[in-house]
Amino acid sequence: MERAILEAAVALLEEGIPLSALSIERIARTAGVGKATIYRRWPGKEALFLDLLREFEPPDPELPGTSARDDLWTLLESVRRRGLAQRSSVILHNVIVEMKSHPTLWEEYHRTVVAPRREATLAVVRRGIADGEFRADLEPELINDLLVGPMLMHTVHRPGAPLPDDLAERILAAALQGVGPRPQPDPRPEATPHPAG
Amino acid sequence: MERAILEAAVALLEEGIPLSALSIERIARTAGVGKATIYRRWPGKEALFLDLLREFEPPDPELPGTSARDDLWTLLESVRRRGLAQRSSVILHNVIVEMKSHPTLWEEYHRTVVAPRREATLAVVRRGIADGEFRADLEPELINDLLVGPMLMHTVHRPGAPLPDDLAERILAAALQGVGPRPQPDPRPEATPHPAG
Amino acid sequence: MERAILEAAVALLEEGIPLSALSIERIARTAGVGKATIYRRWPGKEALFLDLLREFEPPDPELPGTSARDDLWTLLESVRRRGLAQRSSVILHNVIVEMKSHPTLWEEYHRTVVAPRREATLAVVRRGIADGEFRADLEPELINDLLVGPMLMHTVHRPGAPLPDDLAERILAAALQGVGPRPQPDPRPEATPHPAG
Amino acid sequence: MERAILEAAVALLEEGIPLSALSIERIARTAGVGKATIYRRWPGKEALFLDLLREFEPPDPELPGTSARDDLWTLLESVRRRGLAQRSSVILHNVIVEMKSHPTLWEEYHRTVVAPRREATLAVVRRGIADGEFRADLEPELINDLLVGPMLMHTVHRPGAPLPDDLAERILAAALQGVGPRPQPDPRPEATPHPAG
DNA sequence: ACTTAACCGAGACGGTACGTCATGTCTTCCA
DNA sequence: TGGAAGACATGACGTACCGTCTCGGTTAAGT
Missing domain, CATH: 1.10.357.10 (Tetracycline Repressor, domain 2)
Structure with missing residues (x-):
């Protein structure tokens, strides 16, 4: 259920619907779910978004x-x-x-x-x-x-x-x-910073 | 006029009204101004916000x-x-x-x-x-x-x-x-770089 | 609900509010009802009036x-x-x-x-x-x-x-x-036809 | 001037614009006239209509x-x-x-x-x-x-x-x-309408 | 000819209402 | 019991007009 709702939200976003047009009503309609079912799980749109973010967290x-x-x-x-x-x-x-x-x-x-x-x-x-x-x-x-x-x-x-x-x-x-001037006097090739490699 | 409207918006924000509650209707009411007067100047809430930002730009x-x-x-x-x-x-x-x-x-x-x-x-x-x-x-x-x-x-x-x-x-x-290890062998003091002043 | 709305409209009319001042907003406010609730039932002010007429039809x-x-x-x-x-x-x-x-x-x-x-x-x-x-x-x-x-x-x-x-x-x-001249020659009284009763 | 305004109103009506869409703003725009010019002559839309009626009175x-x-x-x-x-x-x-x-x-x-x-x-x-x-x-x-x-x-x-x-x-x-039964030459007191029953 | 007042168009102003939409709460009814 | 369906009060949206009000820019008359 939870998944179906989040999927619906993502589906809408991927269809190009801008975030500001992502009303709870629309998500519910898309998910084929009553509004109350969403409110039973999240206190509001943004809380749903939070779960939506976690969904995508690599x-x-x-x-x-x-x-x-x-x-x-x-x-x-x-x-x-x-x-x-x-x-x-x-x-x-x-x-x-x-x-x-x-x-x-x-x-x-x-x-x-x-x-x-x-x-x-x-x-x-x-x-x-x-x-x-x-x-x-x-x-x-x-x-x-x-x-x-x-x-x-x-x-x-x-x-x-x-x-x-x-x-x-x-x-x-x-x-x-560092981004300061290189210590010129130093003749060392300095390749990697740690000299004694 | 423009000022009065922006001031009203700021006043509301400073009263603690969250940004999401900053409707154009409310700003207009606070500024004692018709809604049309706001729409005549800005195409929407966010455009108004842009001017509001510029207002505060130091x-x-x-x-x-x-x-x-x-x-x-x-x-x-x-x-x-x-x-x-x-x-x-x-x-x-x-x-x-x-x-x-x-x-x-x-x-x-x-x-x-x-x-x-x-x-x-x-x-x-x-x-x-x-x-x-x-x-x-x-x-x-x-x-x-x-x-x-x-x-x-x-x-x-x-x-x-x-x-x-x-x-x-x-x-x-x-x-x-740089944040790499200091080149210790170097005996020179290299005086901590003087700050501005 | 329907009744409450129509009653509110009548109440306003009886208060002496002219018909032209009978906005849907006002009716809704008086009935303690959201505008949408009215629009859900009638497509507009005049359609509501039609039901209001039927209400009073003897x-x-x-x-x-x-x-x-x-x-x-x-x-x-x-x-x-x-x-x-x-x-x-x-x-x-x-x-x-x-x-x-x-x-x-x-x-x-x-x-x-x-x-x-x-x-x-x-x-x-x-x-x-x-x-x-x-x-x-x-x-x-x-x-x-x-x-x-x-x-x-x-x-x-x-x-x-x-x-x-x-x-x-x-x-x-x-x-x-008929409203034309009475046929005078006729002497008969022809008694105005007694009304119902 | 007065004429130009009334003509504009009639022109709009004849274009098929419904009366309810005949705002003063629209009439003024059509007549190429400032709103104030209309208000200077008529106290409101309906008063203008009255003159419009008189215009057409045969x-x-x-x-x-x-x-x-x-x-x-x-x-x-x-x-x-x-x-x-x-x-x-x-x-x-x-x-x-x-x-x-x-x-x-x-x-x-x-x-x-x-x-x-x-x-x-x-x-x-x-x-x-x-x-x-x-x-x-x-x-x-x-x-x-x-x-x-x-x-x-x-x-x-x-x-x-x-x-x-x-x-x-x-x-x-x-x-x-009159729409009552014709007083046939018939001398009879007309009792029942259809005599030769 | 020069001033001055009247009047013009244009349109900004504070408002109100429009009809639509989304909010979050609440029933109702079905499985 | 719990969910879909959706009605409900609320209130913002952006548009259109309302009637009032400045604005400058002609005209017109009066001097």
């Missing part, structure tokens, strides 16, 4: 564990790819946007979906600090934001456009080495 | 021009402070969110407000590259995102919370030097 | 059957009395007037209410012709109009004024004998 | 004066013909209907147009009584209504249909001689 990526850098690359890549997922992309962006106007629901979404993901990245960063891959004099949160933030900037400024393949790699490299 | 900060670093610090600080603006903060965040569901309007907001701001930062970054303050082997956009992105991460994850005073400074420092 | 009078003349007197009297009906009178006149601007509805009212009434009178007239009470060389319709028409003239020219008690009797008498 | 017919009967025939014929007037007919009927909901205006129309016409017929009837053409024992009003009423019945029951050519003649004849 699984967390499996981390290689070879190094903090590699793990972070994997995580950033999963962020990038999520932005490309066929059905989701634009649709889900709008769902999220809509849901943001319901603080309670957004809070729950953040708590159960966004925050855990952030926590996972943070854990990797902390491990990287412990292993000497990251500077120990910086807060893990700062390092995390320095890596993930640039990723989001792309989607803000180029909505709809696919993120470049090497974006994760380039962000990681730049963030690790 | 002026662009004046750049010191002493160095790219100082200019960027000023720009990041203005981003931070904008998040604290008394009336706006949470309210405007919601307005933006709402408006995102109207692609046309959002596109215009981006074009006339967001993009120019980004362009200003990018110009500073380019100058910094030319002056040798930033690595020349990186795209200006990447450097820009590396600095601005982390700023936004804060507001995403801690909505409503004020951004720490030294956030801009810490982001700049970390981004310039 | 029952057809019972005919004595003693003679065509007596039956017609009864029918004319019922026309006269209908003009005096307490609540209706002026109000209903206006309702009818209003409804006339909706050809379809007026057609229906005529078909279901007016025409049957006319047919009933015509039937009596035809019987009267067959029985020799009326001239056989005249069309029944002409005779009918000659009797009913004068009745209506009164209401046209003296709106609101009550019709005189003996109007039906006087019309009948005059129509039967 | 001239009173010229009476032959040969006899009351002939004069009345002429008057009845003019009533009949008025119902056929090309532009007016249905349109004007609706205008009248509409105007009836404004008691004041209707009263004025009645006083200045309808009543004088009735008075003219009544005068002829009175003359007919004096000349012995009509029974002297009947009120002139009754005789008048007996002649004019049947005329109106036709338009009530067959709206739009043209009135038959000989209608006036037939009404006059029937009314003068």
Whole structure:
């Protein structure tokens, strides 16, 4: 039942019906279900959307564990790819946007979906600090934001456009080495940042 | 007249009325104005919101021009402070969110407000590259995102919370030097990069 | 429900609200009912008025059957009395007037209410012709109009004024004998035909 | 100016626009005139309609004066013909209907147009009584209504249909001689209508 | 000829009503 | 018992008119 209703909602979205036209009445009609049946399960449209989001949430990526850098690359890549997922992309962006106007629901979404993901990245960063891959004099949160933030900037400024393949790699490299002037006196080829490889 | 209407909308928002309850009828009633008067000026609720956003747009900060670093610090600080603006903060965040569901309007907001701001930062970054303050082997956009992105991460994850005073400074420092392990063998003190001032 | 709405409409009319101020919004408000509830039952204001008219339609009078003349007197009297009906009178006149601007509805009212009434009178007239009470060389319709028409003239020219008690009797008498000069040579009194009763 | 406005109203009516869609705004637009210009001349839509009616009022017919009967025939014929007037007919009927909901205006129309016409017929009837053409024992009003009423019945029951050519003649004849059984030369007291049963 | 008033079109204004739609609650009736 | 069906009160939607009101821009007369 629950499924039938969510499927109906998705079906409508995929038909091109804009999110703002997704009334409960319409979903009920499409699902061949009484309105009351929907209200019995969700307190409102937005709560239904939340479940709809969870429906599409891709699984967390499996981390290689070879190094903090590699793990972070994997995580950033999963962020990038999520932005490309066929059905989701634009649709889900709008769902999220809509849901943001319901603080309670957004809070729950953040708590159960966004925050855990952030926590996972943070854990990797902390491990990287412990292993000497990251500077120990910086807060893990700062390092995390320095890596993930640039990723989001792309989607803000180029909505709809696919993120470049090497974006994760380039962000990681730049963030690790810094964007300040290269220490020229150093003659070393510097290839990978950690010299004693 | 236009002002009176926008003021009425803001007044309602400040009374705690949620954005979703901001019907045109209500705004008109509050402003003591006929509905037609609103429709004569804006094609719909969201277009009105766009003007409401512009209303609160703070002026662009004046750049010191002493160095790219100082200019960027000023720009990041203005981003931070904008998040604290008394009336706006949470309210405007919601307005933006709402408006995102109207692609046309959002596109215009981006074009006339967001993009120019980004362009200003990018110009500073380019100058910094030319002056040798930033690595020349990186795209200006990447450097820009590396600095601005982390700023936004804060507001995403801690909505409503004020951004720490030294956030801009810490982001700049970390981004310039990189978050990879410090090149310890180097004995030079390399003086912590002086902040703006 | 239907009743409650019609009652509300009548209540407003009786309060002296002019028909032109009888908006559906107002009726709904007075009846404590949503607008949709009204639109679910009637396609518009005028259709509602039609039901309002039917509400007040008095029952057809019972005919004595003693003679065509007596039956017609009864029918004319019922026309006269209908003009005096307490609540209706002026109000209903206006309702009818209003409804006339909706050809379809007026057609229906005529078909279901007016025409049957006319047919009933015509039937009596035809019987009267067959029985020799009326001239056989005249069309029944002409005779009918000659009797009913004068009745209506009164209401046209003296709106609101009550019709005189003996109007039906006087019309009948005059129509039967004709308004031309009396055939003087005839000395017979020919006793004005005693009315019903 | 006044004319231009009335013409515009008529033009719209003749285009088939229903009376209910004849807003002042529309008339003003069609006439190429400001709304205020209309309001300066008429207090409202219905008052304008009144002038519109007067516009179409045909001239009173010229009476032959040969006899009351002939004069009345002429008057009845003019009533009949008025119902056929090309532009007016249905349109004007609706205008009248509409105007009836404004008691004041209707009263004025009645006083200045309808009543004088009735008075003219009544005068002829009175003359007919004096000349012995009509029974002297009947009120002139009754005789008048007996002649004019049947005329109106036709338009009530067959709206739009043209009135038959000989209608006036037939009404006059029937009314003068009466619709009761003809006083056959038969000397018998006429007891049962069909003698040779 | 120059001013000044009247009048014009245009259309904005605060309102009210239109008829439609969606909300969330509530029966009703069927399986 | 629980679900579909949908009626219900509420209220926003965007449009159209209402009747009043400024606006400038002609005209016209009066000086």
